[in-house]
Amino acid sequence: MSNKMVHKLVLLVTVLAIASSAPVRMQLMHTDAGRGLTPRELLHRMAQRSRARAERLLSDGASVPVTPGKLDDSGVPDTEYLAHFAIGTPAQPVQLTLDSGSDLIWTQCQRCISCFNQSLPVFNASLSSTVAELPCGSAACQDLPATACNAGNSSSTNNQLCVYSYSYGDGSVTIGGLVADTFVFGDGSAVPDMAFGCGLNNTGIFKSNETGIAGFGRGPLSLPSQLKVDNFSYCFTNITGSAPSSVLLGLPANLHSSSAGGVVQTTRLIQNPSIPTLYYLSLKGITVGSTMLPIPESAFALTNNGTGGTIIDSGTGMTTFPPDVYSLVHDAFIAQMSLPVLNATATPLCFKLPAGTKPDVPKLILHFDGPTLDLPRDNYMFELEDEGVPIPCLAILPGDAMTTIGNYQQQNMHIIYDLANNMLSFVPAQCDEV
Numbered sequence: 001m002s003n004k005m006v007h008k009l010v011l012l013v014t015v016l017a018i019a020s021s022a023p024v025r026m027q028l029m030h031t032d033a034g035r036g037l038t039p040r041e042l043l044h045r046m047a048q049r050s051r052a053r054a055e056r057l058l059s060d061g062a063s064v065p066v067t068p069g070k071l072d073d074s075g076v077p078d079t080e081y082l083a084h085f086a087i088g089t090p091a092q093p094v095q096l097t098l099d100s101g102s103d104l105i106w107t108q109c110q111r112c113i114s115c116f117n118q119s120l121p122v123f124n125a126s127l128s129s130t131v132a133e134l135p136c137g138s139a140a141c142q143d144l145p146a147t148a149c150n151a152g153n154s155s156s157t158n159n160q161l162c163v164y165s166y167s168y169g170d171g172s173v174t175i176g177g178l179v180a181d182t183f184v185f186g187d188g189s190a191v192p193d194m195a196f197g198c199g200l201n202n203t204g205i206f207k208s209n210e211t212g213i214a215g216f217g218r219g220p221l222s223l224p225s226q227l228k229v230d231n232f233s234y235c236f237t238n239i240t241g242s243a244p245s246s247v248l249l250g251l252p253a254n255l256h257s258s259s260a261g262g263v264v265q266t267t268r269l270i271q272n273p274s275i276p277t278l279y280y281l282s283l284k285g286i287t288v289g290s291t292m293l294p295i296p297e298s299a300f301a302l303t304n305n306g307t308g309g310t311i312i313d314s315g316t317g318m319t320t321f322p323p324d325v326y327s328l329v330h331d332a333f334i335a336q337m338s339l340p341v342l343n344a345t346a347t348p349l350c351f352k353l354p355a356g357t358k359p360d361v362p363k364l365i366l367h368f369d370g371p372t373l374d375l376p377r378d379n380y381m382f383e384l385e386d387e388g389v390p391i392p393c394l395a396i397l398p399g400d401a402m403t404t405i406g407n408y409q410q411q412n413m414h415i416i417y418d419l420a421n422n423m424l425s426f427v428p429a430q431c432d433e434v
């Protein structure tokens, strides 16, 4: 690559490695926190982002299976919650969208060829004494799906800088150089040699306050994988609020006993060899109100060819169901809401509300293999406002064959990914206190 992206060479200072007894704690904030947007604006933005993803997946047809070397990656972020930490020596702050649907960690870098606006100074690798360029021959480079090294004569490019291209299901793409540097977390712990993308040409849906994306997927380049932790957790505060919370990597063993009051439920995490990045769950059924919907379990199941299935994704806003399932949920809400529908063919589904009334909303329960997730009303209904009149809407969208449990449905819950045992636990929580 002709761009002189990184000037400094390796000078790795011995820094504190992460101790398994001392978990890494990062501050997490909703991306729109502090922007002074009304809840209505926030939710509009979120709906747009979720829909952008769903449409992209629909237009992709059989979009899900991914093969190495192609630009299509199923990791599909919508910008919602940002993880805050710092990179380099001295440390430069970054704020990255927490995305359990992708693997690469990247931030925009000087000198950008095409970057989106960010409020933090753009990472300048020349200012760091600990940064190192990663060559094509490095393990990290070979873990990437698409690099300049893949093309042409690889034996002759082993020592050249690894130039990557990483794309997301919503159409966003980052192109840049792969480097390694020290990550410094809010609790003061510093971890050397973390591989990340120095993004020089970043295009797509980046309208929020992020500087890049932190992949939390199962692949070797993700933050949990590089930190070699056995588990991580996040706890999303009210999406219309601005309270920060923490993402924990390497949890204290006594975590469960310290979660105040609520019942901890646990279900299996499933792996899909066709899309190894993603965290699949076993969803069995849906209850709306008192009705268990007549949905065959196969509607949520992973097929032998790796399509379909149900994932939990921190980078998607609203949950999406396959069109047939969505249609049953949609009809059940219409039947049980006893309110006129605003527009039965529009998404999301919204209702007309007589002024001054608060509607009864049917329950929404997701039945997993083991636990049942009885969602609080605020985790699936939101209110738009039209000239002072509130309009209740369902925070669920039709998607493709894969069901995606989005972060709207994950609010106010502590969600623990136990990677060592392939289990996911969740418990209702006051997230700003976790």
Ligand SMILES: *[C@@H]1O[C@H](CO)[C@@H](O)[C@H](O)[C@H]1NC(C)=O
Pocket: 031, 032, 033, 034, 035, 095, 119, 120, 209
């Ligand atoms: C964006 O991030 C910067 C740096 O962290 C922060 O000062 C600012 O308040 C954020 N802006 C919004 C609108 O969230």
Ligand SMILES: *[C@@H]1O[C@H](CO)[C@@H](O)[C@H](O)[C@H]1NC(C)=O
Pocket: 117
């Ligand atoms: C980025 O910020 C500059 C300066 O504040 C502004 O002129 C430009 O319109 C912004 N670009 C986008 C895409 O928001």
Ligand SMILES: *[C@@H]1O[C@H](CO)[C@@H](O)[C@H](O)[C@H]1NC(C)=O
Pocket: 110, 111, 124, 125, 126, 127
């Ligand atoms: C990055 O830092 C170097 C070293 O201080 C400086 O010379 C350069 O101008 C900086 N780059 C940008 C784009 O600010």
Ligand SMILES: *[C@@H]1O[C@H](CO)[C@@H](O)[C@H](O)[C@H]1NC(C)=O
Pocket: 153, 155, 156
């Ligand atoms: C690859 O590069 C090596 C070393 O430069 C050279 O010997 C070899 O002929 C090249 N192979 C091809 C297929 O170009």
Ligand SMILES: *[C@@H]1O[C@H](CO)[C@@H](O)[C@H](O)[C@H]1NC(C)=O
Pocket: 113, 114, 173, 175, 201, 202, 203
């Ligand atoms: C940036 O990447 C996009 C594709 O993501 C490409 O179309 C565009 O030409 C690139 N821009 C530059 C300046 O390389």
Ligand SMILES: *[C@@H]1O[C@H](CO)[C@@H](O)[C@H](O)[C@H]1NC(C)=O
Pocket: 039, 238, 239, 240, 241, 378, 412
């Ligand atoms: C979240 O915030 C909205 C608007 O401020 C509020 O109506 C709602 O009750 C809050 N939900 C929770 C669970 O705190």
Ligand SMILES: *[C@@H]1O[C@H](CO)[C@@H](O)[C@H](O)[C@H]1NC(C)=O
Pocket: 020, 021, 228, 229, 230, 231, 250, 251, 252, 253, 254, 255, 256, 418
């Ligand atoms: C999380 O993993 C760490 C090691 O990374 C282990 O010591 C701890 O017991 C685990 N905690 C839970 C809650 O599984």
Ligand SMILES: *[C@@H]1O[C@H](CO)[C@@H](O)[C@H](O)[C@H]1NC(C)=O
Pocket: 062, 303, 304, 305, 306, 307
């Ligand atoms: C994968 O399997 C499903 C169900 O078995 C089938 O509907 C779909 O067409 C298959 N897709 C591909 C790409 O083979």
Ligand SMILES: *[C@@H]1O[C@H](CO)[C@@H](O)[C@H](O)[C@H]1NC(C)=O
Pocket: 343, 344, 345, 346, 347
């Ligand atoms: C209802 O929504 C559909 C799909 O968004 C739209 O095409 C149609 O114009 C809407 N109808 C009314 C009456 O607004």
